[in-house]
Amino acid sequence: MKCAYCGNEAKATREHIISSCILDLFPECFLTIDENRKRIYSADPVINDVCADCNNNKLSYIDNNAKRIVQKYFVQSYDADDTVEIDYNYVLLQKILLKYAYNDLRSNHDDISYFNDEIIGFLLNQDDVTPKKEITILAGLAVNTSPVPDYMFGNIKLRWSKSPILLSNSIILNIDYETGQIFRREHLEVEKFEGLALSYIFRFGSGQFILLCWDKDCPNLETNLIVISVQYPYEILSKDSTITTIARCTDETTYHLFKLVDVNWGHGLSDEITHMRKLASNTCESAFSEMNVLWKKEEERIAREHKAGVIL
Numbered sequence: 448m449k450c451a452y453c454g455n456e457a458k459a460t461r462e463h464i465i466s467s468c469i470l471d472l473f474p475e476c477f478l479t480i481d482e483n484r485k486r487i488y489s490a491d492p493v494i495n496d497v498c499a500d501c502n503n504n505k506l507s508y509i510d511n512n513a514k515r516i517v518q519k520y521f522v523q524s525y526d527a528d529d530t531v532e533i534d535y536n537y538v539l540l541q542k543i544l545l546k547y548a549y550n551d552l553r554s555n556h557d558d559i560s561y562f563n564d565e566i567i568g569f570l571l572n573q574d575d576v577t578p579k580k581e582i583t584i585l586a587g588l589a590v591n592t593s594p595v596p597d598y599m600f601g602n603i604k605l606r607w608s609k610s611p612i613l614l615s616n617s618i619i620l621n622i623d624y625e626t627g628q629i630f631r632r633e634h635l636e637v638e639k640f641e642g643l644a645l646s647y648i649f650r651f652g653s654g655q656f657i658l659l660c661w662d663k664d665c666p667n668l669e670t671n672l673i674v675i676s677v678q679y680p681y682e683i684l685s686k687d688s689t690i691t692t693i694a695r696c697t698d699e700t701t702y703h704l705f706k707l708v709d710v711n712w713g714h715g716l717s718d719e720i721t722h723m724r725k726l727a728s729n730t731c732e733s734a735f736s737e738m739n740v741l742w743k744k745e746e747e748r749i750a751r752e753h754k755a756g757v758i759l
């Protein structure tokens with residue numbers, strides 16, 4: 448086998464698509480739900496085309512850092528109005544998301560042409576600490592503000608997908624405040640970003656990230672970034688800083704429909720619906736909270752049963 452990273456002929460080893468040290472932080476999520484292949488299985492998602500040296504040595508600095516940031520900020524859940532100050536290494540974050548995207552593309556036999564020698568070299572070389580200008584990272588908090596608890600959709604805390612749908616107009620068209628009737632937009636309008644070669648969306652617990660890989664000579668990069676910064680409820684991480692405050696980037700629709708990225712004004716409309724529902728269903732709120740307390744206990748039990756190293 449030819450290693451997907453160093454290109455050497457070597458024996459294949461099992462490379463986790465998302466590092467196993469991150470999977471281990473969420474032992475309660477012990478099943479893999481593969482939406483592309485319509486399968487659910489208990490093994491971790493892996494790909495067998497990486498040599499032992501790359502898997503266990505050359506790339507492990509990326510995995511260790513991914514664990515550090517997720518463990519520090521995103522294992523816990525947040526409330527709708529919380530903000531979190533994260534301290535991060537921008538270059539390492541670029542490498543983490545690029546590596547996971549590359550692994551996922553190969554596992555789906557998808558186009559990997561973006562991962563040329565320069566990008567692969569960037570991943571393999573721990574000492575390469577120059578940020579890639581053509582790679583943008585957006586970050587936010589994933590908070591379930593919907594009336595539907597996570598366990599009703601399989602309690603999926605780790606998710607990733609190619610090509611998130613960045614909308615150009617809101618999912619909700621308008622709300623009739625007299626009657627409470629909600630009007631959805633019939634056809635979702637998608638923003639086109641010229642020069643965007645590849646994009647991915649990731650959720651690690653309560654942390655949500657979008658990876659945008661631009662063509663190297665993308666002429667509109669600055670304009671695209673201005674549109675993104677005013678249009679979406681995400682923070683664009685800066686290569687020049689190590690500390691950023693991030694806030695909720697999901698609303699009651701986009702929290703569950705993970706690939707959809709609504710515009711700021713749609714996010715606001717969706718939050719108004721959440722607020723109106725809470726006002727209208729005051730008495731149901733306590734039943735909902737009780738249910739969540741019970742689920743938390745059950746989740747802790749499942750986590751204990753499936754902790755790494757525990758033999759059932």
Ligand SMILES: [Zn+2]
Pocket residue numbers: 450451452453454455497498499500501502
């Ligand atoms: Zn290798």
